[in-house]
Amino acid sequence: MPDDRRHRFEQEALIHLTAVYNAAYRFTRREEDARDLTQETMLRAYRGFDRYTPGTNARAWLLKILYGEFVNRYHAARREPTASLDQLEERSLEVATSPTVQNREPRLPSTWTDAVIFDAVASLPDPFRETILLVDVEELTYEEAAYVMGCAVGTVRSRLFRARRALAVALGSYAREQGLLPRKVERS
Amino acid sequence: MTHLDLQADALLDLADGRLNDVAAAALRQHLDDCPECRAALAALETARLAAAELRPARPVPSVLASAIERGLDQVDRPPAQTDATRTTSRLASRRLLIWRAAIGLAAVGVLFLFWLRPTSELARAAMRESRAAIASDYALEFQTSDPAELERRLNAPGRPRVRVIDLAMMGYTVIGGRHRTVAGRPAVLYVYRGKDGVRLVCQMFPGSLVEMRFTADVRQRDRFTFRVYTAGDHTSVFWQEGDLVCVLSGEIPKEALVALAMAKAMAP
Numbered sequence: 001m002p003d004d005r006r007h008r009f010e011q012e013a014l015i016h017l018t019a020v021y022n023a024a025y026r027f028t029r030r031e032e033d034a035r036d037l038t039q040e041t042m043l044r045a046y047r048g049f050d051r052y053t054p055g056t057n058a059r060a061w062l063l064k065i066l067y068g069e070f071v072n073r074y075h076a077a078r079r080e081p082t083a084s085l086d087q088l089e090e091r092s093l094e095v096a097t098s099p100t101v102q103n104r105e106p107r108l109p110s111t112w113t114d115a116v117i118f119d120a121v122a123s124l125p126d127p128f129r130e131t132i133l134l135v136d137v138e139e140l141t142y143e144e145a146a147y148v149m150g151c152a153v154g155t156v157r158s159r160l161f162r163a164r165r166a167l168a169v170a171l172g173s174y175a176r177e178q179g180l181l182p183r184k185v186e187r188s
Numbered sequence: 189m190t191h192l193d194l195q196a197d198a199l200l201d202l203a204d205g206r207l208n209d210v211a212a213a214a215l216r217q218h219l220d221d222c223p224e225c226r227a228a229l230a231a232l233e234t235a236r237l238a239a240a241e242l243r244p245a246r247p248v249p250s251v252l253a254s255a256i257e258r259g260l261d262q263v264d265r266p267p268a269q270t271d272a273t274r275t276t277s278r279l280a281s282r283r284l285l286i287w288r289a290a291i292g293l294a295a296v297g298v299l300f301l302f303w304l305r306p307t308s309e310l311a312r313a314a315m316r317e318s319r320a321a322i323a324s325d326y327a328l329e330f331q332t333s334d335p336a337e338l339e340r341r342l343n344a345p346g347r348p349r350v351r352v353i354d355l356a357m358m359g360y361t362v363i364g365g366r367h368r369t370v371a372g373r374p375a376v377l378y379v380y381r382g383k384d385g386v387r388l389v390c391q392m393f394p395g396s397l398v399e400m401r402f403t404a405d406v407r408q409r410d411r412f413t414f415r416v417y418t419a420g421d422h423t424s425v426f427w428q429e430g431d432l433v434c435v436l437s438g439e440i441p442k443e444a445l446v447a448l449a450m451a452k453a454m455a456p
Contacts, residue, residue: 007316010313017248018374019245021248022245035249042372043260132235136240137239139243161197168231168234169231171234171235171238
């Protein structure tokens with residue numbers, strides 16, 4: 001019965017619309033793209049709703065569909081990161097030892113607005129950015145993030161470790177540009 | 189593999205507070221002598237805090253909710269003319285062609301009437317909720333007969349801010365309410381009970397009357413437009429209050445329900 005199926009879909013899946021839309025927005029950072037991506041995700045989910053096991057993790061299931069759609073649409077079009085992973089890791093030690101991030105109980109400078117943090121996250125290579133968004137922003141477990149991205153749990157942990165350090169680098173660079181950290185002395 | 193690679197899992201777990209006390213104490217002892225790990229831990233904690241700043245949710249645009257609803261309708265809609273198109277090549281006689289054309293026209297007519305049916309999908313979803321809430325075994329999350337108390341409990345963060353109008357003067361007492369989702373939108377729902385046990389259901393959710401398709405029964409009173417939908421003995425009256433669509437539903441005579449809806453909408 002279509003009505004029954006529709007009702008079950010509304011109860012199980014559509015209640016996560018806000019979560020899906022917000023994840024889409026964080027992935028794309030464009031209102032229009034987020035709307036489009038969310039709509040496609042929900043329609044795909046509805047078409048494939050028979051493959052969903054009721055009572056299981058509907059939010060992770062929807063985010064997996066969203067992630068697949070996002071990768072298909074945007075990965076190819078996305079610009080290459082400005083810094084290589086090795087470069088980012090090389091700089092992470094230097095930034096992390098700065099006074100701002102070495103505090104035992106770290107606090108964020110008030111100048112690190114959402115926009116600044118968003119920009120820093122966006123500057124990361126795709127696998128880093130997406131892992132940060134899924135684990136630290138969407139608050140998925142490692143297992144859920146691995147399911148969404150279709151990789152091993154160990155890969156999620158490894159990416160998260162590197163991603164967070166790279167994010168600290170990106171934020172540190174911003175802090176340095178704003179005069180919140182001492183500028184790096186260029187070696188001749 | 190570097191020293192930091194070997195410590196990566198432990199540092200990550202320490203940063204997230206997932207390391208047990210013994211392991212955490214051992215790692216902290218190591219940190220005292222290892223600037224590289226100390227720096228990495230600080231970076232992990234800083235980044236985690238920064239990312240958490242991005243968590244606050246944006247509201248779903250109502251245009252998106254209605255677009256999804258229309259999309260779901262299209263998926264639900266069965267292909268009406270599949271047989272006709274599949275067998276066209278097999279038609280051998282002119283007489284059959286005429287029959288096919290007539291059936292095709294009828295199908296188009298049915299689709300046209302379907303589109304014009306006096307209940308939009310948004311209305312249908314709201315009416316489905318109200319029918320359930322009229323059933324006596326419907327669970328109300330907040331049970332109180334005090335409108336002010338119910339209003340306070342319904343107005344939770346992330347939910348539309350609503351007023352609970354006291355209809356006691358008209359013979360209906362509020363009995364409780366709950367948070368719901370109507371067509372994917374955060375909604376609040378509350379129930380009145382009349383002296384004869386009849387239930388009326390009020391719902392509010394973000395949206396616009398413009399999203400609703402045709403109904404011939406539209407009333408105007410002061411600055412309010414009321415759209416009336418009827419299915420069997422169930423009537424729902426929809427009107428707009430700011431960014432919210434309000435609905436009053438019940439299984440009482442239509443004109444009585446419309447009068448109650450108007451009283452609610454125009455209450456000071």
